[in-house]
Amino acid sequence: MSMLRDFFTFIGKVSCFGVKALVGAFQPPLEWEFFLGQIEEIGWRSLPLILAAGFALGVVMSMHTRGTLVQFGAEAMIPTLQSAAFFNELGPLVTALLVAGRVGAAIGAGLTNMRVTEQIDAIESLSVDSFKMLVVTRIVACIFVLPLLTVFMDFASLAGGFFSEHATSHISLQLYMTSAFKTVEWANFIPPTLKTSVFGLIIGTVSGYFGYTTNEGSQGVQRAATNSVVLSSLLIIVVDVILVKVIFFFFPGQAI
Amino acid sequence: MKINYAAIGVFVLSAVVLFSVGLFLIGNSHEAFSRHVDFFTELTNTNGISPGSKVKVSGFSAGQVSAIQIPDRPSGKFRLKLHVDDKLHKLVREDSFVTVESDGLVGDKFLLIHDGTDQAQQAPRGATLRGQEPIELSAVIAKMTGVMDQANVTIGDIRTKADGTLDAISATVNNANGIVDGIRSGKGTVGMLLTDQQTSNSVKAAVGNAQQATANLDQVFVQAKQVMTDFQSRDLSQKAEDTLNNAKDASRNLDQTSRQLNVALNEALGPDRAGDNAAENIRESLANVNLATANMAEDTEALKHEFFFRGFFKKRGFYSLQELTPDQYRSNSYFESQRSQRAWLNATDAFATDAKGNEVLSPAGEQQIDQLIGTIKNSVIDQPIIVEGYSNQALAADEMVASRSRSILVAHYLEEHFHLSARNIGLMPLNATAPASSGKSSWDGACVVLLAKVK
């Protein structure tokens, strides 16, 4: 009973935390410098990871689909499948999970560390809203950066796919691109890409919550990092189910 | 805090560039970035087309349905707005029409703008293109069944008419039979009744008409038969089926379909390879039938008053044997054409001289006659028989007397021995010359001719 109560209390607290952050994003003064710092940290610094993972995943996916499609003589479908898979689902989801791992841990541990080393108190002592300066900027940066990273992931995977296909069947770049984009529609690209903003909100909110509210030594830092990654990854996958449904609702033609 | 603005710039800018590249590369991008032209079309049934459905011009992806205006009453039509790439505007002409198509068996529905003809003007912006309702197969079949029914009725009609013709022909023939019968069962030998020249003249005319009518009837019969074979040989039903298949294939234009069927029917009824025109045939035949039956009716009416003369005379072309000279008899086409049976009686065998010196039938001659009659048995009762008498005496008068007496001898024997009616037996003294059709040129004695019965 108390566990259930704790659970709901927790959900309520995290939700309020997220809502407060979103509201805070629209209340001046804006912490521009800190926001840009987080763009650099979450976006730019994640880029190598995203590009490498996307490329590798593109190669792997391409090899797998080739193995299957060759049996049906449908190799021509490989680029189409690759783009459909990545634009619709794999790109957004994998990006979000990778960022949840890298950035979620960093935010959780970083904020907890700042709390423990009284950096947050130091900020507060300057009459600066540490929540806005540290949490809102991170959450908004996550929301902003994830779609961008997703685009990188999508294209890196296409590059990987092309690399793999070119190595096996010497397909030309133009043909690969044409067939990759032939059946994809904006509704397969824009909504799935933008939905990663929701994943960004999840990552920022969950890890921000753990980081900002934990106030206990190195143990706390560790736990905040772990909790951030685990919970935000889980939530991303669960929420993705809902988001896919929502996208189908608004773009009924895109249900594949 | 050192912010690496360059890094942020590179990151954000390249993401935006990639995103834009994606937008441009993606299939429907050209639609958003190119100039567009709107057309309208109206359909009573949208058949699954919804806003956003693809629009193709001659199969080339050209845009999408941007709006659908719902009609305000059941008889109204849906008004669809088609957002089409300007590049394809040239293909859209005023006679272009729009159909609902589907991508493969299970694919999406899309609108297809059929490109117009080169002669037609380019459809102006905002033009309403003719919407062609999608053809439901069931409707095609229903319509085709209707057409087929009509065709059947037409064919049935023709058949009935042809049948009618045949009926009329049989009726006429029956009538003719009746006349012959009447004469047969009539009053005495025909020749005796033909004293009045006027009567004989009118009968002559009637028979002439009747002959003409019969000839016509024959022709009609042949033509009617031809029509029926025509129908069969031209394989109308197969043609109709082909047309139906064509219609299904085309699945476009019912008007066209029915037109096609009409054409098919016309063609079927039109001139065949030999240039005969079935419809003409039928018309002619029917006209002939009408004429024939009309004539027939008239003639029959006239002959009712002198019924004994009916058909018999029509058939043989003369009224009495007595009126015929031996020459006329010999060359008469009626006797020529008759497939008659003959029994030749030789003067030396069949005839003998009795004690008084008069010529009589010898037992051998009687036996020969018995044999001939034996071949036709009971039907001899109403068998028209002509007894030809022959003689080759030196004197022409002797010849005439001898041939005549011989024919009388034989006729007598027939009448007495077989109890035949005298009206069925005609005498024809022919001196020495036999008719060409008999197969002999001259004879001495007699010949019993069993005339073939008129059917």
Added chain:
Amino acid sequence: MSDPPAIEFQHVSKTFGNRKVLVDVSFKLGKGEALCILGRSGTGKTVTLKLMDGLLKPDSGKVCIESEDIAQVGEKDLSRVRRHIGFLFQSGALFDSFTVGENLALPLHRLDKTKSSAEIQQAIEETLKRVGLDHDKDKMPAELSGGMSKRAGLARALVLNPTLLLADEPTSGLDQITASEIDNLLIKVKKDLHTTLVIVTHDVRSARRVADHIAILDQGRLVGFGTASELEKSDNEVVRQLVSESCI
């Protein structure tokens, strides 16, 4: 005393969860005076400092800074009050993503807002010079030793020339020489700028050197308040122990 006290605690209590950290604490501190707070770990010394800066709010009682109850004032007034308070946190609490110079610039940007960037740079360099870090302006906090971090923290607390300086264990964990350097620095600040000092420390010797008053906290209660010699005569054993024990 016609002047209002710099700091006045009136029956202040603070509880975290069910743990009573401060219980009915009352004292006054005049302007320009130095107060050292002594006490064992976890007795609420840091909490007391944070109450003075408005970082924590008392559950009951009042915390007045120059007669202003900072638990009650709005965000704007609190900001104005804080403009004159410097806070040296226990571990320095330098923002680890900022350089030392940027750490010092932050209070100038956030609380002063009147200075031009040249003035800011000048203030930063002067302050760093005062704490002996004039060559370490562009270093990151991670590159600093413990003593340097403390001094950088102190510089950040002093950069606005506060009238009240709160220092949480400024000398703990440092060698004797560095510790006395920092003490000298604090005394200098107090003398030159007439700054009121509140210092949390375990070092009784430095407390005796710097402080006008010493406050002893034990299990959330203020068990002694007075000069070192007054406290030596206290009948509370813990007080006597704390004041004298480390004298040796």
